[in-house]
Amino acid sequence: MLFRPADLEGLQAGTITLAFRRWETPRVKVGSKLRTPIGVLEVTAVDKVKRPTNKDARAAGYASGQAVLDAFPRRTGDFYRIALHVAGPDPRLALRELPPDEAVFAKLERMGEWTYEYLQAIADHPGLRAPDLAQSFGRETLPFKRDVRKLKELGLTISLKIGYELSPRGQLTLSSRPNALRNTSP
Structure with missing residues (x-):
């Protein structure tokens, strides 16, 4: 699930506790953990609703139930009300x-x-655009980014607004490897 920056701020402050989505089938379930820029969110409830109430809409950061409907103009799929709370920091940060x-x-x-x-x-090449890095390896951008996310899961890389950089752990990993690659340029 993607969240608008204002929604993330509200979730972090505790003023937002719900989200709405229009889906054919639910894409999260109770207990799902979602990593976001503010930390890990946990899904505590997923309920299909006919129409968002004004009270629920305010808990999701909207002015009214109609405002929620307007935010999701697509006519297909059902509305789902998702209850969330911040469960803690992203564990990759500590890694x-x-x-x-x-x-x-x-x-x-x-x-x-x-x-x-x-x-x-x-x-x-810290901060080099992902498409440029991918091209240097003869790869398409999306598969390349998927592979870099595998490194991020191990706490080795940090995503920047543009490109990536090595985390302290990534730097140590690279320098500690026997016969580590040196001066390889894409």
Whole structure:
């Protein structure tokens, strides 16, 4: 689920506790955890509703139930009311600061040599646009970004407004690897 910046601010402040979506089938379930820029959100309820009430609309950051309807003009699909709360910080943030352990190195080895090649390219070109990095490897942008997200899951990279940079853990991982790639430019 994507959230507008104002909604994230409200969720963080506790003034927003609901979200609405129009879906053919629910795309989240109770207990789902969603990583966002403000941390991890947990879904505590998912209910199909005919029409958002004014009270629920205000809890979702809208002025009225009609304002919710207007925000989702698509006619197909049902309205779902999703209750959420901030469950804690994004665990990847803490990982960024931890030194890599043997499990990280083993995972990277299993994933393949591309992992170190990508880390080196990101180290050499922080902030370079993802399409440009992808092109340097002869890859399409979306599959490339999917692979970089795998590195982010390990706390090795940080997404910038444009491009990526290595986290402290990513820097240590790259410099600690025996025979780490050096001076590889995309």
